[in-house]
Amino acid sequence: MEIIILTYIFLIGLIMGSFYNVVGLRLPKKISFTSSRSQCPNCSTPLNARDLIPLFSYLLSKGKCRHCQTTISISYPLVELLTGGLFLFSYWMYGWTPAFLGACLLSSLAVMVTVSDLNYMLIPNKLLIFFAIIFIIYRSITPLDPWYASVIGALAAYALVACIIIVSKGGMGAGDMKLLAVLGILLGTKHIFLTFFFATLLGTVISLLLIMLKVIGRKDPFPFGPSIMIAALLVYFFGEEIIRYYLQSFY
Ligand SMILES: [Zn+2]
Incomplete structure (x- = not known):
């Protein structure tokens, strides 16, 4: 059972991480992160569901845009992995306790601050x-x-x-x-x-x-x-x- 819980927490971390990437990159530039869809920074092709699976899309496309073959920054999967890793570590430290929730909140802030501060x-x-x-x-x-x-x-x-x-x-x-x-x-x-x-x-x-x-x-x-x-x-x-x-x- 434990492995299912750990996998679940890691996957939640990956998904949240990809959202934190978007927030960290868009919030300082005042772009809405709910309405407009993500697109390739080079050819502006809107990304579809297949491109938006955290970590796995990057691995499947070998880090390149499927349309123009431009290399996609490794920072996207790294931020997702970092969030997944921090969530896992928080669970390992605290289990299902309020301290686990606090650790996940702090980890979330850490990821968004890092993305925003390093970029802007x-x-x-x-x-x-x-x-x-x-x-x-x-x-x-x-x-x-x-x-x-x-x-x-x-x-x-x-x-x-x-x-x-x-x-x-x-x-x-x-x-x-x-x-x-x-x-x-x-x-x-x-x-x-x-x-x-x-x-x-x-x-x-x-x-x-x-x-x-x-x-x-x-x-x-x-x-x-x-x-x-x-x-x-x-x-x-x-x-x-x-x-x-x-x-x-x-x-
Ligand atoms: Zn492209």
């Missing part, structure tokens, strides 16, 4: 407002201990990044500030600070690597959203273990 260097406000509401509802049903950790977490994250933006004159963006505030609702005070710590660490390491590999220039803007989301997932899944390990090692 921005995190859409509509996405953040939507997830702020979702997280408030989620934390009303399964509150943190104490419940107001959600409120303080959101406000503290917002204030902290606001100070950094003023001091560093643009080291982080307004989108990053709003994203961390939204994550503070879900993660609470202690875990949002841990997220911030890992995000800056990760962002610094990745940007230095990209500069060394000459992918980006020293002065180029760097999308910070994916680092924040990786840190948030890490803290959601392992925050308590990390804090316990830290306290044991240093005190």
Whole structure:
């Protein structure tokens, strides 16, 4: 039975992932993601049902448009696989519990923020407002201990990044500030600070690597959203273990 549940969760992840791809790519450009149909970016042939099966369409067509043979970006199946993988991992961690739902919501936000930030260097406000509401509802049903950790977490994250933006004159963006505030609702005070710590660490390491590999220039803007989301997932899944390990090692 377990294998059926796991397959089902993975398939749901693939389908949601292909939807998150569309949201991440269209929301910043203000294109509706429900009315207009997807089309090949090169020959504009509308995609039919056969082209829209997550992952499998890509594998069947060997990554090429069926009409003009243009190579389709590997990012589409990768984003679908990533979502499926994150949903599976969430289930493996928590089983059928409210924490599983929270992990899937956080994974969903992570995928959309990453697609949008890597493609356009921005995190859409509509996405953040939507997830702020979702997280408030989620934390009303399964509150943190104490419940107001959600409120303080959101406000503290917002204030902290606001100070950094003023001091560093643009080291982080307004989108990053709003994203961390939204994550503070879900993660609470202690875990949002841990997220911030890992995000800056990760962002610094990745940007230095990209500069060394000459992918980006020293002065180029760097999308910070994916680092924040990786840190948030890490803290959601392992925050308590990390804090316990830290306290044991240093005190
Ligand atoms: Zn085409």
